[in-house]
Amino acid sequence: MDSLRITGARTNNLRDVSLDVPKKLLTVFTGVSGSGKSSLVLDTIAAEAQRLVNDSYSTFIRSRLPQMPAPDVQSMDGLTFTVLIDQRRFTGNARSTVATATDLASLVRLVFSRVGEPSAGYSPAYSFNDPSGMCPTCEGLGTV
Numbered sequence: 001m002d003s004l005r006i007t008g009a010r011t012n013n014l015r016d017v018s019l020d021v022p023k024k025l026l027t028v029f030t031g032v033s034g035s036g037k038s039s040l041v042l043d044t045i046a047a048e049a050q051r052l053v054n055d056s057y058s059t060f061i062r063s064r065l066p067q068m069p070a071p072d073v074q075s076m077d078g079l080t081f082t083v084l085i086d087q088r089r090f091t092g093n094a095r096s097t098v099a100t101a102t103d104l105a106s107l108v109r110l111v112f113s114r115v116g117e118p119s120a121g122y123s124p125a126y127s128f129n130d131p132s133g134m135c136p137t138c139e140g141l142g143t144v
């Protein structure tokens, strides 16, 4: 499926909203204050994604996670791994990327250092921010 299909969303002030959100494209939700942007994106889509992740844990771990109410939606199909980036001001620098801001970069480095036949023993060697892993020409800034 190349889209996320939401049918009958009624979380908070949403009134039976149905839509398809295409995947692998940038989708912007815009509207006046109170129009339901946050209810749809945060309280429906992100809440369901978090609920699916929590369901994958054992009962022991689930009982220690914060209990979140299921979003009020008739159905949601095609939901895959979701990263929620909060709305606080991004305090990055020239070395910041979406991956570093979301902590995904450290997980990717871990995978590179553990899976297959790694060419280096430690995950910092796969970081463009670590002297052992950065490009010697541009020092990891990606300008070359």
Ligand SMILES: [Zn+2]
Residues within 6 Å of the ligand: 135, 136, 137, 138, 139, 140, 141, 142, 143, 144
């Ligand atoms: Zn470079």
